[in-house]
Each structure stands twice: as C-alpha cells, then as structure tokens.
Amino acid sequence: MTGAARVTAGAAGDGGRPAIELAARDSYGRLLAYLAYRWRDIAAAEDALAEAFAAALVTWPRDGVPASPDAWLMTAARRNLLQAARHAKVAADPAVTILLGEEESASEEPPMIPDDRLKLLFVCAHPAIDAGIHTALMLSTVLGLEAKQIAAAFLVKPATLAQRLVRAKAKIRDAALRFEEPEAHDLPERVSAVLEAIYAAYGLGWDAAADSQGADLAGEALYLAQLVVKLLPADPPPKEAAGKPMEVLTDATREPAHALACNPAHAPATQPSNQTARAEAAGLLALLLFCEARRPARETGGAFVPLHEQDTTLWDLDLMGAANAALWQAAALKRPGRFQLEAAIQSAHCQRAFTGTVPWQGIATLYAQLAALAPTIGALVGQAVAVGEAQGPAAGLTLLAAMDDAAITDYQPWWVARGYLLAKQGERAEAYGCYQRAIGLTEQPATRDYLLRRAQALLDD
C-alpha cells in the first residue's frame, strides 16, 4: 500500500491539488493498473510501485529526472516484482515470463504504457467483492490514496479499513478475478457498480469535512467519473443528436431535463448495450458537475445555505455548462437511467439562476420517474418535497407518511422534509418536533446550526 505518488507534492486536502500532484495521480493509476493487470496481484504491484517511487525520490534529485519518468518508474517497479517473484520461487509462473519478455524490449525504447485503469475499476467493483469496499478499493488502487487518508470518510478506524483493503486485494488475487473488460451483456451492470462506487465517494466527500490528513474525496470522485467517461469504449453517436452537445456549451439556460423527460421511450434493441453504460456514466459526470457548480454557494461565512436559498450568482456557470453538456451527451444516447434522472433534477434546480423560479412540477415528474426506476429512500424523500412544493404541503406529507417506518427512524432528510412541509402548513409544534429529531441525527455543525435556527424561528414568531 502506498501514497508515494503523493510524496512529490505538498499535503493533500488543501483544496484542489497542484498540477504536479494531478500528474502524479494520473501516472500512479496508469502504472498500477498496467502492473496489476499483468501481474494479477494488486498488493504486489502496489508494493513494487511504492519501492519504485521511493527509489525515484533518491535517484532523481541526484541524477536528474529521466526523459520518460513513467517508463523509468515502470521499469523499476517491474524489476521489483520480478525480484520478489524469484525470491518466492515462482519464476515459472507465466506472468513472470511475460514481464521478463517485456523487459527485454523495454531496454531499447520506452514503452507506451496502455491505459488499463478501466479494467482496474471493473475489478474493484467486481460482483464477487463486497459492495461496501468497492469505493475504498478504487480510491486506494486507481488513485493511490492511503487508508488513513480515507478512513474518516467511511467512519471506520484506519487499521480496520487497511485490513479490509488487504483482504479484498487478496480475494481478487486468490479468486483470480478477471481483469478483462466484461462481456457486452454484462457491461451495463458492471459499469453501474463502478458508477455507484464513484457516487458514494462523492457523497462521502460532500458530507465529511476532510481533515488536514484527509483527501478531497469529492474532487477524486469527479476525476474518476471523468475517467470512466473517457475510457468507456465509444460508439458512433446517434445521428439526430450529433450537434447538440456543442450547442449547449454556450447556452447553460437550456434544459436537458426536458429532453430526458420527453424521451423516456425504450431504445430499440439493436442498440449496443454499452450505450446504456455510457449514458449513465455521462449522467453521473453531469450530476457531480452540477453539485460542484453549486458548491461555492453552499456556505456563507461557515453557515449552511440550503439549495433554495443559495445566491445563484455564486454558482459556477462554466461547471454548469459542462454539466449540461454531459447531460445532453447522455440524453442523446436515449437510454434513461438513475444518474441521468438525478442530473436532470439538478439541472432543473439550476434553472433558478436564469428564470428566478424553481420548476417544481417538472422536478416532481423527474422524481416520480427516478422513484419508479430506483426507489431509494433519498429519491422518495426528494419526490415528497417536490410534490409538496408543486401541489401543496399536504400532498407531500402524504407521500412521506407512506414511507417505511423502519427506514426513516434515523434518516435525517425525512425529518427535515416533514418538518419543512409541516411548517409550511402552519403546524408549528409538530414541525418543531421534527426539526429537533433531525438535529439529533445531524453530524455537520453548519447543517445542525441551520436546523437549530429553523426550529427556533418556529418558536419565535
């Protein structure tokens, strides 16, 4: 396990990595994916690469940075792997032979290192690996983050997380899980597991304020989402939609949500199955970009500002444009899915920056589609709020009341939503109780303060 890739640049978590560190992140993932794919042992590849980075720290300042740093690192890492293998007397292993063969040719000219990171992502989110560790595994292998940097976000002890990572990597090795890209018919499901794990990373980054040791998981997740969109094999886009993404780049006011809502029709069966995967990957990227675009408005002076009260002039229009472009790209594939719908909901919220109003009825419709497709507790609560705004609080409260009691007991957003809709309906005492409950379920100080103010206001006037 290593964070050596990071040694070349300052501390992580200072908001946005410096360029050199971003480059190191790119190299690290590529090199590890390449080695792990051929060696089929992630932990061994990590150790070998860590040693190579350590050697670089000694050699490069003395002898100068090599012309191709990646090739240098890879040669060194490969040598380390071979040495370890000889030591373990497994030199007859075909993997060793392959690496030996490649080493011969490597001495003549630096090899082009192919990008195997998608394969690595697929292995990290393999159905045989516990879904609970998918996200941590990706952050550790593809990005080279250390257990101690990410453990806090998962609310586990660093030692526990490190242990789980070791176990998962051993399982991948021992079960000889395939590093190949999945079969076409498996692709949407496998990509979906990768996307879920990336989305979880973003959520952790959004919730957990990173300490000085911690990584900016939101930034890392965005990077991974972009990576998946970039690396998923491309098909020619459907002809009728070809011109759209460029158009919206200059016009953030258009509403791709509308296009999605109007075209939920099932795509013809003749479309290749990776269209679904690519549509959802672009959908996730759009979703994360919309959230990033609103990030600057989320707090003023350390105080939490909810979406509907945010100063829209603080929203990042460039990111919003990029988000809309990604969503158009997804919508053009005509394979609606969970992440596209969530992105479309975000897109609809962002309309307020241009029209001054929130299209609640449209948002309620999108939530209804989302709830039909993926009835997560979050989607159901979102739907209830949108319906409450569009059709009056009573309608929203009815939806909230219909939800499963066991699921909502410690689900903070449900209590906030109910408190909000009850207050809207003038039932102050009941609303106050709900806010109190929500406060007890809130970890973020800024959010808690906000809820305390809302609750206090119910008593005051």
Next chain:
Amino acid sequence: MRYMLSFFQPDSEYQRRTDPKTKDAYLAAWMAYTEAVFATGMVVAGDGLMPPDAGASIRIRDGKRQVQDGPYPDTKEHLAGYFILDVPNQEIALEWAAKAPATLCGTTQVRAVMDRPPQMRKD
C-alpha cells in the same frame, strides 16, 4: 455487540450548560441527540453526569488515601455522560458517536463492552 460511547467535554461546555444565555441551546442539542438515539431502540443504558467539580477523585498510593475535589487537573476534557448501545458493529457505534454534541467540541470514545465470564454474571 454492546458499545459504550463516552462523551468528554471541555470545561467551556459545562459553562454553556449553566449560563442562562446558552443553556437552552446546549440542552436542545443534547435533547435532540438523545431522542434520536432512543428512537432506534438500541439504547441499553445512558446518563449525563453532573459537573466534574462537584465530584471527587480518590487514589491509594503507598497505602495512603489521596482524596481530591473534582477531577485531577491534568485533563482538559471531562466525562459528561455515556450511552451503552446494542448495535451490530463498531461502524454503527461510530456513526452515532459522530452525531453527539460532545464530538463537535470534545471527544467521544467508542469502546466495546466486554462480555462478562459466566461466573461474574449475577443476572
């Protein structure tokens, strides 16, 4: 699994508890948390403690009793209360610890409760 969540507060929090200007906010935060924890039905036991200066500490050294008002002064945070929760694993215990008001300004310790050997079980 039973876990004990011990809430350690700095002195400033004990002042907030009694100061008429901050008392309500202090209590409201703990009330909200306590209610949420109890609502899950996993509370085995739990209580808050009176301020440390009203308590006493005792130790025996070289056969001699040493009794002192309040806690020993070398600690900056003092035990303010505890919960014993019956939860499936340590992560869930940590999740609840993260939400406690004490965690924001002090420290919340999460420790597994030891299973008593049969000869120690009186119940």
